Amino acid sequence: MLGLPDAATACLFDMDGVLTRTATVHAAAWKQMFDDFLRERDGDSFTPFDQEADYDTYVDGKRREDGTRSFLESRGIELPEGSPDDPAGAATINGLSSRKNELVLDKLRENGVELYDGSVRYVRAAREAGLRTAVVSSSANTAQVLDAAGIADLFDARVDGVTAKEHDLAGKPAPDMFLAGAEALGVPPSQAVVFEDALSGVQAGRAGGFVFVVGVDRVGQAEALKSHGADTVVKDLEELL
Numbered sequence: 001m002l003g004l005p006d007a008a009t010a011c012l013f014d015m016d017g018v019l020t021r022t023a024t025v026h027a028a029a030w031k032q033m034f035d036d037f038l039r040e041r042d043g044d045s046f047t048p049f050d051q052e053a054d055y056d057t058y059v060d061g062k063r064r065e066d067g068t069r070s071f072l073e074s075r076g077i078e079l080p081e082g083s084p085d086d087p088a089g090a091a092t093i094n095g096l097s098s099r100k101n102e103l104v105l106d107k108l109r110e111n112g113v114e115l116y117d118g119s120v121r122y123v124r125a126a127r128e129a130g131l132r133t134a135v136v137s138s139s140a141n142t143a144q145v146l147d148a149a150g151i152a153d154l155f156d157a158r159v160d161g162v163t164a165k166e167h168d169l170a171g172k173p174a175p176d177m178f179l180a181g182a183e184a185l186g187v188p189p190s191q192a193v194v195f196e197d198a199l200s201g202v203q204a205g206r207a208g209g210f211v212f213v214v215g216v217d218r219v220g221q222a223e224a225l226k227s228h229g230a231d232t233v234v235k236d237l238e239e240l241l
């Protein structure tokens with residue numbers, strides 16, 4: 001009934017793009033932060049951050065500081081790392097990253113979090129069928145986003161950007177975060193299913209030896225999701241119900 005192999009006893013859901021429509025919020029926050037920085041540095045003739053191309057290539061799915069560093073490198077800009085205590089917006093990797101985070105939290109407070117309703121129905125159905133559920137996301141704001149969306153109680157465990165830092169887990173496409181999610185639910189990968197919308201995410205699912213990897217295609221990349229490791233690809237989790 002859930003479109004999964006019989007061996008499945010647990011579901012590991014990526015958040016951004018699978019459960020919540022927060023990708024646009026992140027892209028807008030990156031753009032505002034980088035454009036403010038570039039305008040300050042280069043004047044009005046600066047080349048703005050491209051919310052699609054630059055977002056996909058340099059920042060999507062990465063840990064925040066890695067995203068900041070990676071985009072600046074693409075522009076040949078080198079900044080000191082600074083420290084997590086740097087004021088938001090300071091011209092360091094940490095300062096700019098904090099500013100981006102501040103902007104995301106502002107936007108989420110102002111506009112709330114939009115959910116994919118089909119995914120929420122699916123998570124509820126999985127729980128009713130007795131499967132255990134976890135969220136596995138690189139976002140350091142996972143707890144706040146789940147709370148704001150009112151769906152925190154649908155998950156038995158959470159592995160996120162904060163946990164990953166604490167336990168020194170490698171980011172996706174390494175399988176470490178999903179493996180930690182399965183462990184938190186007390187099941188081996190051979191009984192856990194991964195739900196992902198990112199290429200690096202389905203790759204992580206394949207690398208971890210999970211029983212099944214569901215690719216969620218929000219942007220028309222079904223073939224790429226398959227070739228990176230998805231066992232099946234759907235446009236919405238509703239299709240599996």
Ligand SMILES: [Mg+2]
Nearest residue numbers: 014016017197
């Ligand atoms: Mg995602």
